[in-house]
Amino acid sequence: MTKKKLIAGNWKMNGNLASNDALVRAIAKGMGDAACHVAVCVPAPYLAQVQMLRAGTQLELGAQDVSTHEQGAYTGEISASMLKEFGVRYAIVGHSERRQYHGEADATVAEKAKAALAAGITPIVCVGETLAEREAGKTEEVVKRQMAAVIHANGHCISEIVVAYEPVWAIGTGRTATPEQAQQVHALLRAQLKAATAQVERIRILYGGSMNAGNAAALLAQPDIDGGLVGGASLKAVDFLQIIAAA
Numbered sequence: 001m002t003k004k005k006l007i008a009g010n011w012k013m014n015g016n017l018a019s020n021d022a023l024v025r026a027i028a029k030g031m032g033d034a035a036c037h038v039a040v041c042v043p044a045p046y047l048a049q050v051q052m053l054r055a056g057t058q059l060e061l062g063a064q065d066v067s068t069h070e071q072g073a074y075t076g077e078i079s080a081s082m083l084k085e086f087g088v089r090y091a092i093v094g095h096s097e098r099r100q101y102h103g104e105a106d107a108t109v110a111e112k113a114k115a116a117l118a119a120g121i122t123p124i125v126c127v128g129e130t131l132a133e134r135e136a137g138k139t140e141e142v143v144k145r146q147m148a149a150v151i152h153a154n155g156h157c158i159s160e161i162v163v164a165y166e167p168v169w170a171i172g173t174g175r176t177a178t179p180e181q182a183q184q185v186h187a188l189l190r191a192q193l194k195a196a197t198a199q200v201e202r203i204r205i206l207y208g209g210s211m212n213a214g215n216a217a218a219l220l221a222q223p224d225i226d227g228g229l230v231g232g233a234s235l236k237a238v239d240f241l242q243i244i245a246a247a
């Protein structure tokens, strides 16, 4: 069984009403009946706008984070059920920028994945090592620890998640992991997930970190790379469409 790949754009904290309008229209038009799933993960204030723009197209909507809580006195937080009301299909959890700048621990990331799943949203769980960790030979240890927390908290639902391997040193740096480096980590994540679920083949493992029109095809050709989580290149329709075409 070959599963469809997923190309998800992570806009991060970029965009405005006018540029979103142009970008989403161009992506929706250019992708047509794409052979892969395509999503854009947009800043929360723009979910409603993009939900309307994507209506009637194959483009899916994603959020960049979700609260661990269902509702209540959590100022500034956004619950999974709120996201669901805006047609959100995916929520990124545990992006390295949230781990780094907002102190998100493995256990928090695992709870976020659980909250998303409970609302029928697919979490895109990000894992990845820093440059210092890679150079210290700790890549395997770090990604397995991050993944283990999510597996532990989510039990048999684990087959419903999407994983994104994003080496921190490759994010926004123009320094991509080689297809072989990425494949190596994807294979070990796949093995770890296999030990947790018989449905491992359902799980998409995306690569993220300076993916662009030039390197996407080689990365996506690897046996355990099931798509991409694309930052910078998802903000330009031409580039994003080339990555979609490569998938």
Ligand code: 13P
Pocket (backbone or CB within 6 Å): 010, 095, 166, 170, 171, 172, 173, 174, 208, 209, 210, 211, 229, 230, 231, 232, 233
């Ligand atoms: P870049 O594609 O800009 O390196 O960002 C990757 C990323 O962090 C996607 O979540």
